[in-house]
Amino acid sequence: MLRARAPRSFPGALRRGLTFWRRSIQARVVASTVVLCALVIATMGWLLLQQIRDGLLDRRVDAVTHEVAGEIVEVDDLLSQASGQEDASVQRGDIVDVILDRASTRGYGVVVAGPAGEGVRIAQGGTSSSGDYDLASVPVSLEDHFQTIGAARAWTYADLGTLDDQGDVVRHEPGIVVGSQISLPADGATYTVYFLFPLEEQQSTMDLVTRALLTAGGLLLVLVAGVTWLVTRQVVTPVRMAREVAERLAAGRLQERLRVSGEDDVARLATSFNQMASNLQRQIRQLEELSRVQRRFVSDVSHELRTPLTTVRMAGDVLHDARRDFDPVTARAAELLQMELDRFETLLADLLEISRFDAGAAVLDLDDVNLVDVAHRVVDSTRPLAEQHDVRLRVLAPDHPCLAEADVRRVERVVRNLVTNAIDHAHVGGVDRRVGTADVVIHVAGDEQAAAIAVRDYGVGLAPGESAMVFNRFWRADPARARTSGGTGLGLSISMEDTHLHGGWLQAWGRPGEGSQFRLTLPRHVRHPLRQSPLPLVPEDAPEPVR
Known part of the structure; x- marks a missing residue:
């Protein structure tokens, strides 16, 4: 039963909704206001999020580039102090360990690749790294930049992958990768150090700001809808009352009036409406009284004229029957008198019939x-x-x-x-x-x-x-x-x-x-509604109108 009713109820609800939408000014005003406010709030929120994101990223980029510059300076100092050692492999391993240890304590990752200028890629091995970051997190474009010895320090945004104990990537997060080259005095080789800085704090901040904006925007839309509903209600309610009163006036209830409260424009409109209704009521009553007097006059005159008309008719009949004994002029006058009396009787009969129609006394003998x-x-x-x-x-x-x-x-x-x-x-x-x-x-x-x-x-x-x-x-x-x-x-x-x-x-x-x-x-049956006539109103032999 429920499955059979669902297709019928949905079109019915849709029709009711469309009817309500067409008839309710208040609903259309509220909906239009909410849609416009939603567009404005969405645009402003998007611009605000863009500015906040750019500000956070710019500050983070400045911070990491300064931090990387400080790290490189410290590494260069360590290399200068160890330049007199003869064992180059020990020297490189010690320096790499120091860099990796410092990275693990400061919350960022480090990838040491090289030597530069020999076409060695990070994916080919010979690379040292700290943390659980995937080596593929270093963008290829940045890696290409440091294939040349003496390349300037550079940075880029990247998608940092985190590895689990089995070496599989389990998470991706946005981050910044900063690269810089260092030279080992012992063997003269140049190595590239990539610093991987995650943007977890900035992402958390953006998520918090986004949630706050969505919550504030939703509450603001609800508030705007409520305020718009209340404001339009103050304007629409008097209009609806005026419509209801106007419908009752049109139905013949001429005593109906609007309730007036206050002195604003709506109250003045109600006062003017009531004055108009009073004037219409007075004029309609005057017309009704005039029509009643007119109908009574016609009826009274028609009845009162029958008595003298009967007397005149009797005299006219006598004159008409004796017209052969009169001279031609008098005989013609008797004939004209008889004709006009006939016409006068017809007029009286028509007036009496009209008065019966006006009084609603006409009935049918079906x-x-x-x-x-x-x-x-x-x-x-x-x-x-x-x-x-x-x-x-x-x-x-x-x-x-x-x-x-x-x-x-x-x-x-x-x-x-x-x-x-x-x-x-x-x-x-x-x-x-x-x-x-x-x-x-x-x-x-x-x-x-x-x-x-x-x-x-x-x-x-x-x-x-x-x-x-x-x-x-x-x-x-x-x-x-x-x-x-x-x-x-x-x-x-x-x-x-x-x-x-x-x-x-x-x-x-x-x-x-x-x-x-x-x-x-x-x-065919009296008072049944007519839809068409068996005969055309325009005759078939009527010529076509000239255009």
Whole structure:
């Protein structure tokens, strides 16, 4: 079980970590500060270690070179005192023993090689040494330097090997090798003495300094991280509180405010934020009250006008029925009165419907509705209006039903508004370039998820940006143009409210001089989310835009 969970938990932890990294300013600031401080501390520590190492080595080199110079002087004095002896081998052995004994008591090693100038190498034998140092510790470059008689004293860094009792190298340590030549007066030969000085103390000092710097650097990074966390917390915490309050304000809790403490910049920001929230709350409440008064006014006026309208309607009907007994001018006035009364009643009905939407009192009477039947019924009811304005209607629908769960009365009202709007904006002589037989074409389609009706006209069209404004209340694309269908300017707004009530889409497309298309899309089941429409919003016969 544990092996099966591990692959799933790691990506989840990684995603949570990345989410925390993206969302937390505090974490990014702390991490950036720690990384930068680590780079600075590492650079400074490296430079400090280099200076300490160079200083220790320089002092050690000076000390060993002075010590070697003193040893050589003492050896030369011993050689001068023994120059009168006749046995050269005894003289050389005594001098070598003295050098080796002095080396063993002073903590360094000595290798005596020679004679010089004969090509004899240390590895070939004939070499005396003290201590447990490997003869190979003497660098070949230094050995080559002393192959010539009279070579000057020289030194170099080397890796000193230490031998065990069996003669195997068991340890390597850094050191300094100093070489100098001496001459034996008895046989006139020149020998090279190599002094091997280990750097154990200097290495220990460097290790101690390195540990101290690492410890101090680590503690400093922890301290910097803590200080940065505390400092950023003082700045980020008010920002987080402001974000939470802003989210609650956006959710409608307008009474939320930030807590103000102190007089610094953050406190002043909180005060300004609270003042802004108070102003927004006051303005929103004013707008809500104004909207409520407006809706109540519209509702009250619509209801109050029904009583006098009924009386005027009765009188108008009497005058209209008796218009044949009037003179032509009075008869025409009676006809105009009847037409305007019809329009006034339609306006009142639309205002009452809008007021119901504003009050949230609109409800649906749901049933399975076939949009094909709806399209034919709307065309039949609007055909007299279309013929009156020389506009021909045509329905393009499939043979099978296009069903949607909807309120049939509201859906028919939406489609009727779209068709009458198309008749109102269709120019005489407009022709469907695809079928060639109608000025206004109603397309119907459906699938398992949705059903749609699209109303296409070839009239004045819509300018850029007007496809969204066309559903505003009382909005008209051309205020100077008179209405031919007697609309109130609320039809498309009511249609949009009806569509939203079903959870559907009502969209518009148009181009100037190329007509427009309005598409109603309803979910197969009410309020199910829509992902696509069975009909395209841009008609297939729309010409390509000029680029």
